Amino acid sequence: MPSYNPKAIEPRWQQYWLTNKTFRTTDSPDRPKLYVLDMFPYPSGAGLHVGHPEGYTATDILCRYQRMRGKNVLHPMGWDAFGLPAEQHAINTGEHPHINTQKNISNFRRQIQSLGFSYDWDREVDTTDPNYFKWTQWIFLVLFDTWYDHDAKKGRPISELPIPPGVVGEDAIARYRDSKRLAYQAEVPVNWCAALGTVLANEEVIDGKSERGGHPVVRMPLRQWLLRITAYAERLIEDLDGLDWSDSIKGMQRNWIGKSEGAEVDFALSGGATIRVYTTRPDTLFGATYMVLSPEHALVPSITTPEQRAAVEAYQLAASRKSEFERTELAKTKTGVFTGAYAVNPVNGERIPVWIADYVLATYGTGAIMAVPAHDERDFEFAKTFSLAIRTVVTPSLEWLSRTGSTADVLTEAYTEDGLACNSGLLDGLTTDTAKAKITAWLREKGLGTRKVNYKLRDWLFSRQRYWGEPFPILHEIDADGNSTGRIEPLSPQELPLTLPELADFKPSGRPEPPLGKATQWVNVTRNGRRYKRETNTMPQWAGSCWYYLRYIDPKNEKAFADPQKLRHWLPVDLYVGGAEHAVLHLLYSRFWHKVLYDRGYVSMPEPFQKLVNQGLILGEVEFTGFQSNGEWVSGKNVKFDGATAKRDDRTQEELTLVKLPEDQVEKIGDQFALKGRPEIRVDARAYKMSKSRGNVINPDVVIDQYGADSLRLYEMFMGPLEATKPWNMRGVDGVSRFLGRVWRLFIDDRSESVQLNDTVQDVPAARDTLRELHRAIQKVTDDLDAMRFNTAIAAMMELTNHLTPLNVRPRSVLETLVLLLAPFAPHLAEELWQALGHSQSLAYEPWPVYDPALLVDTEVEVAVQIAGKIKARVMVQAGLDASALEATVMALPEVVALLQGKTVKKVIVPARGGLVNIVVA
RNA sequence: GCUGGUGUGGCGGAAUGGCAGACGCAGCGGACUUAAAAUCCGCAGAGGCGAAAGUCUCGUGGGGGUUCGAGUCCCCCCACCAGCACCA
Structure with missing residues (x-):
């Protein structure tokens, strides 16, 4: 084997490391610890793509380096193996998802090992292993057993929940407790995806379609399990400060949680009821000329007048049928209906009409708003559509008035910036901030309103109507007739794991009834003489990945999810590397679970991941695309091209033929590419995200076969900055x-x-x-x-x-x-x-x-001599000269003397770092 | 629209306010070879002048500013990427 032959070398060393357990980690406290974590993959049937080894190589390099620096390194790998594709495969083939999952895991393990990563394979975890999900279920029970004490800002055992005096009787107390748990059930409007046969979390719905597969999603009310992540909203924001994460990820998390500060204000209705609204602009209260309730608002039926009832009910029905997508993305124009009711503006006693409109969301704030059309774009649009009054209560700047063609009385668009209040009684002349403070205090004094903080974040919808997930360790009591009594009973930790029943048929029904319902043997349980049905929903894929970093610390422990002492030793994760696609979902959920475990004393620090790095996406090879119409070239300048289809950018909108061009047939003209020899024919040049449909996916197996794992590793690191x-x-x-x-x-x-x-x-x-x-x-x-x-x-x-x-x-x-x-x-x-x-x-x-x-320095160094900022000479000088000696040497150079002839030297600058002298001349 | 980020040779990229383009790819020339591949040595931002050695000018998306000196700092603008988006 004379020449470099990775095929001969690499498998041998991989075998050596495995056999000798070279990278097994012991819990020895004699060396400083380092916990370096990769986001574990979902073992898909397609196998590894080149994006996986990017982050994995980076962490592997750091781990190998730090071991040589004497660190005790924890570097594990595992499998996020519950998930829809395996179940889809089971539906198509009838093969149990477990079989396919294990096959995929073996393939992933083989691929990952063929890259020579230094994982401690004795710590491998698999979220579908009952020994693993036993503890996922156990943590769910902790969530179920916890309520959030907002005064103590802490999750506490449900047994410590104070029961209000009005709540008496076993049933009432049980119901009260159930309503306060971090894991609770509720009838909520959910995102139902018929194609996937499940509901989805808000986070899993993008533009009204499912994140996976892009299927349509509709809203419907369903009984679901939710996790009270909103209780932790403030802490999830606050604790970001101490983390070594990128600003962009922190920003995305903050934005997702969406904290806003404002006031809640009560508007009285003629009938005696009040409508509570949330506003971030209480300073514009005098400009509220109407109110809007969401179509789902509880007061709508009771306040609607007989004349308006038909119209209101028709609108409510239409709104409920619309998907989120239709209600938001497609709704360019505002719609709504007058209820016939009037409310009284508490600051000026004015009678203002109450409308319903689907631009007001039932799930945010109080589900009702005061509309200030002069200073809110949406309200402005609505007021214009329905000819409602628009009253300016914040003076726009002159610059803004002239730019928008408005006058102080007649606005052409909403003025949403800050300014001095006007037409606002006691607030006139105050700045926006001062006015907010003053009116809020005034409302508070009168008992009409109060300061209020709101979050966009909603509780986490935690149940899925699928088979291939963790079963909930929950029993629903039923009476003699088989009807639910409403009582729920958690399994005891000793009854875990609750494993999945065998099923003959994995097909979802297309209706929101989980497939587990078909396993009647499994579902029906008798305990202590009482009859129960098991919960038939399963947990979402996020559940297993919420805490896997904890299990790695003590993966074989049968007494606890991990030994407390080992947890104290290894936490937090010192470095966590993975894709930015998990910026919100996984990282937010994980932090939430961690905080609950922290509150309940199971882990000793409030945050799991101290430093987070997101590796950047690896795109496919650059593609050059030319455009043709009937065999004639069309310049890209006149073409609208989205990567898949190209159309002439004119009235004809003619679809053009795409021509893939090899690199040697294009040349660069300015900052554009063009056909070689035809500079007027511009060509599109860009790299696309790898995808099966585009056919630009690079398979690591192929690269390893051709060049070896070391070359693949090195290339991925040499391409550019990791992020x-x-x-x-x-x-x-x-x-x-x-x-x-x-x-x-x-x-x-x-x-x-x-x-x-x-x-x-x-x-x-x-x-x-x-x-x-x-x-x-x-x-x-x-x-x-x-x-x-x-x-x-x-x-x-x-x-x-x-x-x-x-x-x-x-x-x-x-x-x-x-x-x-x-x-x-x-x-x-x-x-x-x-x-x-x-x-x-x-x-x-x-x-x-x-x-x-001492060995880094040269004996001689080159010094560049600048005159008036331009390099005019270079000279070798002895290393280590001080500034004045260097200046003297340079000024004495014959070429410098010649160049300075007839000029006045104003100043000579010798930077501390040396290497350069700048002579400033007059 | 909002938030975050990025714009540097033919390409990927490098550069604590101090010699722009390290390193690599592609390219060109040479050595080795019957030849090719591989390998080794060398050239290489663009443009002008020069037979050449050289030499001058221009250059980090565009415009302004701070500074002896700006790819780097400040202001304005443009383009692209990512995330969010009727959240009152």
Whole structure:
């Protein structure tokens, strides 16, 4: 095996690491701990794509590096294996989802191991394993057993819930407790997706369609399990501050929770009822000229006048049938109906009409608003549509008036900025902030309103009408006739795990009745002489992934989800790496569960993931696309192209033929690409997200087969910064593969029959310049690894290799250090070379090289001489000259003297870092 | 619309306010070879002048500013990417 042959090297070392359990982690407290976590994958049938190894390689490099730095590293892997695709497969084939899931897991494990990652495989977890989901169910019971004490700002055991004096009797107390639990049932309007046969969380609905599959979703009321995540809204926002996460992810979480501050105000109706509204602009109360209730608002039936009843009911019915999508995305124009009722504006006693309209959401605030058309875009639009009064109560700036063509009395659009209040009685002349404070205090004094904080976040809809998920450990009591008594009974921890029953048929009914209902044997339970039906909903896929990082800490524990002492030792996760697609869902849910466990004393810190890094998306290869109509080229300038279809950007909207162009048939003109030789014919150039339909998916197996795992790893890290989105380029893999070949040839005689060191490798001291290059590389690689700059670390090793290649004699000590630097990145090659250098042990725990600062500096350095900011000369000077000596040397240079002839030197600047002198002339 | 981010050679990208383009890909020239591949050595931002050595000008999306000095800091604008979006 003379030349570099990853196929021969890599499987051998992978086997070595597995057999020797090289990366098994012990709970030894003698070394500092480091917990590095990858987002575990859903083991799909399609196998790994190149996006997975990106994050996994980054963390693997850091773990290998930190082990060499003496850290005790916890680095596990597992499977988020419940999920719809496996169940869909079961429906199609009749094969139990378990079988298919295990098959996919085996394939994922094989693929992941073929990349040489240093996971501790003894800690592997599988969310579908009863030994795992036993504890998922157990945590659900904790949620069920917890209520949120808003005064203490803490979740507490339900047994500590104070029962109000009015609540008497066993049943009433049980109902009261049930209504306060963090896991509770409610009849709520849900997102029902008929195609998937399940309801979806709000987070899983994008633009009115299911996140998975893009199927239509409709709203319907259903009894569901919910988790009271809203109780933790404030803490979920506050605790973001202490986390080392990107601003964008923190921003997305804050935005999702959607905190806003304002006031609740009561408007009296003529009939004696009051409508409570939420507003963030109480300062505009004098401008409220009408009110709007959501169509679902509880007061609508009672306040509607007989004349308006028919219209109101028709509108309510229409609104309830609309999907969320139709109510929001499609509704460009405002709709609504007058109820016939009038309310009294509490600040000025004015009688204002009460409408219903679906632009007011039942689920936010109080489900009712005061409409201030002059200062709210939606209200303005509505008022215009229905000719309602618009009254300016905040003075717009003159600039705004002239820009919008408005006058203070007649606005052409809503003025939503701050300003001085007007037409507002006691508020006149006050700034928006002051007016808000003043009116809120006034309302409070009169008992008409109060300050109020609201969140967009809603409780987490936690049940799914599917088979392949964790069953709820909950029993519903039934009476002799088989009807529910309304009492619910949790299983005791000793009864866990509650496993799934076998089913002959996995098909969802198309109606919201879970498939588990078909398992009558399983469903019907008698306990202590009472009859129960099991809960037939299952938990969503998020459940298992909410806490898997805890199980890794103690994966085999049968007494607890993990040993408290081990939890204290390993938490928090020091580094968590994964895709940004989980920015809101998984990370928010996980943080919520963690906080509940924290409140209940099961974990010792309030946040699970101290540092979070999102790897960027890897796109497919760049594609050049030209456009043709009847064989004639059409310039991309005149084309609307969405990546799939192209249309002429004119009245004809003619659909054009797409022509894939090879790179050598295009050229760049300015900042555009054009057909080669036809600069007027512009061509589209872009990289697309990898997708099966586009056919641009890169399979890691293929890359490993062709170039080896070390090359794949190295390429993915060399492409650019970890967090950036970047296009794949197979020639780049070729490049790093050639680099590894060059490293190989530094050591190995590639004309020999066996793996044998080159004659040029000798036990000699290194030359000064070689030492300098080596120590610079050590410094660069070390610093870059600490900052997760993998691409520049690799560049530094390439530079060192380029320095060593031409040498006729290569000092063994230098080569040994190079191998150690390379080891985290290309571990198979490094182990092989380490062995060739005569070592019999794995290098996984060799000490990381340390650089000597004294060796970094040159004896001579080049100094650039600028005159008036432009480089005019370069000179070699002795290293370490101080500023004045350097200035003197430079000023004495003949070419500098010549160039300064006839000019006055105003100032000479010598930066502290050296390397440059700037002579400022008058 | 709101929030966050990104704009640097043919391409991926590098650059604590101090020599823009490290490193790699693609390209060009050379060595080795009967030849090719592989490998090794070298050239390489754009443009002008020059036979050449050289030399000058322009250059980090656009416009302004701060500074001796700006890819980097500040203001305005443009384009693209991601997330959110009737949340009162």
